[in-house]
Structure formats: structure tokens, C-alpha cells
Amino acid sequence: MTLWGWKIEGSLPYDLKKYMMIAMPHTSNWDFPLGVLTRSLIKLNINFVGKDTLFKPPFGAIFRYLGGYPVDRSKSTNFVDAVAKLYNENERFALLIAPEGTRKKVKELKTGFYYIALKAKVPIVLMKMDWPNKIVTFNEPFHPSGDKEKDFQYLKDEMKGIVGKNPEWSWPEAK
Numbered sequence: 788m789t790l791w792g793w794k795i796e797g798s799l800p801y802d803l804k805k806y807m808m809i810a811m812p813h814t815s816n817w818d819f820p821l822g823v824l825t826r827s828l829i830k831l832n833i834n835f836v837g838k839d840t841l842f843k844p845p846f847g848a849i850f851r852y853l854g855g856y857p858v859d860r861s862k863s864t865n866f867v868d869a870v871a872k873l874y875n876e877n878e879r880f881a882l883l884i885a886p887e888g889t890r891k892k893v894k895e896l897k898t899g900f901y902y903i904a905l906k907a908k909v910p911i912v913l914m915k916m917d918w919p920n921k922i923v924t925f926n927e928p929f930h931p932s933g934d935k936e937k938d939f940q941y942l943k944d945e946m947k948g949i950v951g952k953n954p955e956w957s958w959p960e961a962k
Contacts, residue, residue, distance in 0.1 A: 790828050790923075793821070797925035799829055800912050804879045806928055807904040808833055810914045811942075812958050813885035814951030818916060822883065823853060825914075825923050833881045836870075856882075867902045874907035883914070886942075892956040896939065904931050913945055918952045 788795040842857040888897040910928035
């Protein structure tokens with residue numbers, strides 16, 4: 788499959804009713820349009836979360852229409868429980884999260900996506916956006932084991948060599 792010169796590869800989760808998708812590396816505002824266009828091409832209904840300020844006028848209605856859920860990052864909420872509840876209340880539900888939590892360089896991933904997947908008992912699908920090579924790759928779903936260190940090492944190993952639009956912000960270090 789191709790999209791404006793981008794190749795889409797890997798294992799698309801058509802057979803899964805519920806899953807957590809994570810998109811990495813998240814280094815640019817351009818990751819969002821790439822994700823929306825990819826989602827349209829592969830014809831999967833995947834929701835996403837974003838900072839609550841994106842959901843205010845004038846663009847809030849558009850983000851909601853596209854499947855967005857606002858997150859207030861200025862205060863501590865029961866985000867993991869609230870999202871796990873969405874999985875439990877819906878027969879089909881997929882959510883995409885950028886685990887870096889920002890478009891800047893991070894040393895560690897945020898853990899919310901991981902604990903949501905554990906609590907909702909859903910697999911995680913890794914979506915890798917390799918900007919220099921123009922390839923979006925979907926990994927086979929994996930079920931988090933509860934051993935966070937081991938599971939995050941798996942993600943780190945899978946992301947080696949995958950470079951974002953802003954290479955210096957790629958996680959882990961782009962090499």
C-alpha cells in the first residue's frame with residue numbers, strides 16, 4: 788500500500804476488536820496528518836487522545852469528528868481508569884497514543900498507554916513512522932506481560948533505527 792510516496796507495511800489489526808496502538812517516534816506536528824491519512828487509507832476506526840487545548844475553538848470540533856478525546860494534562864486524573872472503561876463499554880475500540888507525550892526529545896516513554904492496555908486486557912500495536920525512508924510499519928500485536936522493563940525493552944529494540952521528522956527528537960536515539 789502506498790500513500791503519497793509513503794509505503795505502508797506490516798500487520799494491520801483488522802481481526803482485533805480492541806487494541807491500543809502506539810505511534811512512534813512523535814517528533815513533529817506533521818505526525819498527526821500522516822496518521823490521519825494512514826488511518827483513512829487502511830480503513831481502521833482508531834481514536835486518539837490529545838492535549839485538551841487542541842479541542843477548543845476553532846479546531847475542537849474537527850478533532851472530535853476525527854475521533855479525538857481531550858486530555859487535561861495540567862492536573863492528575865484517573866486517565867488510565869477512564870480509558871480502560873471506554874474499552875469495557877465498547878464492543879470495538881482502538882485508541883492511538885504517542886507514548887513520548889510530546890513532540891520534543893524524551894529519555895523515557897510515558898507509561899499511561901501501557902497501564903491502559905494491561906487494565907483493559909488489550910494488545911498493543913506499534914506503528915512506526917520512519918520519515919527519511921517514508922515507511923509506516925505496523926508490528927504484530929503484543930500483549931503486555933506486566934513486566935514493564937521487559938516490554939519497554941522490546942519497544943526500544945523495535946524502534947532502533949526508526950527516525951522521526953525531527954531526527955534529534957527520535958526515541959530512542961536515532962542512529
